[in-house]
Amino acid sequence: MVESSVVQLTKQKSHRLINSKFPPISLFDDVADAEEFEFLYDLQARTNPRLLNEIGDINLVSKEEIPFGIVGCSYATASFTHVNPNGSRFSDGSFGALYMADKIETAIAETRHHQSIVFSNIEGLAYDTITMRGLSCIFSGELIDITHEYDENLYHLTDYSSAQNLGAQLKKQGSEGLQYKSVRKEGAVCWVLLTPKKVIKIEQTSHYEFIWDGEKIAKVEKIAKVI
Numbered sequence: 001m002v003e004s005s006v007v008q009l010t011k012q013k014s015h016r017l018i019n020s021k022f023p024p025i026s027l028f029d030d031v032a033d034a035e036e037f038e039f040l041y042d043l044q045a046r047t048n049p050r051l052l053n054e055i056g057d058i059n060l061v062s063k064e065e066i067p068f069g070i071v072g073c074s075y076a077t078a079s080f081t082h083v084n085p086n087g088s089r090f091s092d093g094s095f096g097a098l099y100m101a102d103k104i105e106t107a108i109a110e111t112r113h114h115q116s117i118v119f120s121n122i123e124g125l126a127y128d129t130i131t132m133r134g135l136s137c138i139f140s141g142e143l144i145d146i147t148h149e150y151d152e153n154l155y156h157l158t159d160y161s162s163a164q165n166l167g168a169q170l171k172k173q174g175s176e177g178l179q180y181k182s183v184r185k186e187g188a189v190c191w192v193l194l195t196p197k198k199v200i201k202i203e204q205t206s207h208y209e210f211i212w213d214g215e216k217i218a219k220v221e222k223i224a225k226v227i
Contacts, residue, residue, distance in 0.1 A: 005144075005145045005148075006142055006145065007142075007143050007145040007179050008142050009139070009140055009141055009142075009143060009179075009191075010140050011138055011139075011140055011200060012138065012139055012140065012191070013136070013137070013138055014100035014101060014102060014136075014137045014138070014139065014191060015101050015102070015103060015104045015106070015107045015134065015135065015136060015137065015205075016075075016098075016099065016100045016101065016107055016134075016135040016137055016202075017104075017107045017108065017110075017111045017132040017134055017135070017208065018075075018078075018133050018135065019130065019131075019132060020131040020132060020133040020207060021131075022078070024072075024075060025054055025055055025074035025078060027040060027041065027044065027051075027054075027055060027074075028066070028068070028073040028074035028077050029072075029073050029074050031068055031069075032068055032069045033068050033069065034063035034064070034066065034068060036068075037063065037066070037068060038063070041055075041058070055081055056078065056081030056082040056083075057081055057082075057083070058081055060080055060081055060083060060096060061080040061081060061096065061195075061196065064197070065195045065196055065197040066197070067196055067197055067198075067199050067200075070199065070200060070201055070202075071201045071202065071203060072135070072137075072199070072202030072203055075135055075137075075202040076098065076196040076199035076202055077196045079096045079097060079098040079099075079196070080096030080097075080098070080195075080196055081096065082096075083095065087160065087164060088160070089160050089163045089164070089167075089192070090160075090163050090164060090166065090167030090170075090178060090192050090194075091164060091167050091168075092164045092167070092168060094168075095168075095171055095194070097167065097177075097192050097193070098177075098192065098193040098196060098199070099190065099191070099192050100137050100139070100190065100191045100192075100193070101182065101185075101188065101189075101190050101191075102182075102188055102189045102190070103188065104134060105185065105188075106182050106188040106189075106190065107134070108208065108220055109182065109184040109185040109188070110182065110183075110184045110185070110190070112184070112210065112217050112220060115130060115210055115217060116212075116216060116217050119212040119217070125214065126213075126214040127212060127213060127214060128212045129209050129210065129211050129212065130209070130210050130212075131207055131208070131209050131210075132208045132209075132210060133204060133207055134204070134205040134206045134207065134208060135203065135204060135205065136202070136204075136205050137199065137201070137202045138199075138200040138201045138202075139191075139193065139198050139199045139200055140198055140200060141176040141177060141193065141198035142176055143175075143177045143178055143179045143191065144170060144177070144178045145178075145179045146166075146178060146179070146180050147179055147181050147189060149180075154180075155180075155181060157183060167192070170194060175194055176193065176194060176195055176198055177191060177192050177194045177195070177198070178191065178192050179191050180192070206222050206223070207222070207223050208220055208222055208223065209221045209223050
């Protein structure tokens with residue numbers, strides 16, 4: 001039984017890292033509302049064969065949930081149209097989830113762990129780098145707070161089944177998301193939004209290079225902004 005409470009967050013500042021090879025989806029950022037989006041989407045779909053790859057599966061999120069008109073709408077929405085089929089801590093892969101951290105250092109720690117797994121699964125990889133784009137996020141919302149929850153299964157280092165079950169229940173109930181303890185940085189806090197509609201703004205900040213030495217990510221370096 002999860003002992004949880006509700007926390008109301010207003011204009012909460014947070015941070016996120018994404019692979020820099022994924023550019024913003026201009027169609028989301030170029031429209032002011034759902035009606036305009038529908039018009040431009042139908043128009044571009046006839047002439048741009050790459051549109052579906054760029055936007056993802058638009059059927060996975062209702063138009064009413066997309067925060068059209070905000071700065072960074074594409075960043076807010078992409079996690080819900082490009083869903084990782086392998087899932088994540090609070091998603092089994094059947095729905096999207098937007099993860100954010102209290103500080104950029106926390107976002108780096110979380111990303112470092114997950115990218116290390118990707119690198120380690122490539123046989124014979126002696127050296128590699130990946131550039132991640134930093135995002136500054138602001139959101140509001142009524143979130144389930146499990147930062148005082150001591151269920152080890154929810155915070156298991158590798159087994160996400162209990163956390164995914166909780167996420168699926170909350171998604172079904174229409175919950176806006178969760179506030180939880182970072183598993184990769186002690187004392188830090190993370191959030192996962194189950195809908196993009198509570199995002200107020202997402203802006204690009206710095207870029208970070210993660211350097212793999214064949215065994216681990218040995219270094220993370222802040223680099224100049226990549227245009």
